[in-house]
Amino acid sequence: SQTIHQWPATLVQPVGSPLSLECTVEGTSNPNLYWYRQAAGRGLQLLFYSVGIGQISSEVPQNLSASRPQDRQFILSSKKLLLSDSGFYLCAWRGQGEGHTEAFFGQGTRLTVV
Amino acid sequence: AQTVTQSQPEMSVQEAETVTLSCTYDTSENNYYLFWYKQPPSRQMILVIRQEAYKQQNATENRFSVNFQKAAKSFSLKISDSQLGDTAMYFCAFMGYNTDKLIFGTGTRLQVFP
Secondary structure, three states, X not given: OOEEEEEOOEEEEOOOOOEEEEEEEXXXXXXXXXXXXXXXXXXXXXXXXXXXXXXXEEOOOOOOEEXXXXXXXXXXXXXXXXXXXXXXXXXXXEOOOOOOXXXXXXXXXXXXXX | OOEEEOOOOEXXXXXXXXXXXXXXXXXXXXXXXXXXXXXXXXXXXXXXXXEEOOOOOOOEEOOEEEEEEOOOOEEEEEEOOOOHHHOEEEEEEEEEOXXXXXXXXXXXXXXXXX
16 A cells, blocks of 8 residues: 655754755655645645656745655755745655646645744 | 635535535546545544546545536535534645646535534
8 A cells, every 4th residue: 555754743943044854755756756844824735746856846936945765755945945935845745647636645744943 | 737726715514414625626637536534623534535537427435526627627525414524625736647646625614513
């Protein structure tokens, strides 16, 4: 069966420090991968999505970047965190092809920038 | 660009009663998928129900059903016989048939009272 791992679960980082959140998927190949941020009153905001290794689509110009160095690995990064980067970050995967419509989510990372 | 709008930030319902959550969307595509996801206090995202736009019949899953109005671009969720375990944040989501973007609304927080 497929599983998705996202870590860390919680993170407190000072302003100006770097960030690296990692997400890995097991039990499937060539998944679509997504990073979302959930902030109060703003729902789930799509940040990045990827349909393959090295293929990243950015939805929101911001202080963050994403990379997909391996087929089932998706990394969210920042060189210098801002206070506004605080939030709950969710990684998700979805199978490719017709019929694979359901997205499966990780447990999330609560990031607090202080 | 596609957008998803949920105009009800919060809703409440008494146990065993029926509640309807609203969702509207905007797209120029003719074929697409619509979803309702549930996020309980554990923050784990769970798919509640999905609808394919080319199917005229409204989707149902046990106590959950949708009212899909394609011309009006409306996709509401009806929860019958509400249970305490239905207390959660509910997100409406859209995905184009030929795209990989999964877009969410801002969510509706539902509280079920005993």
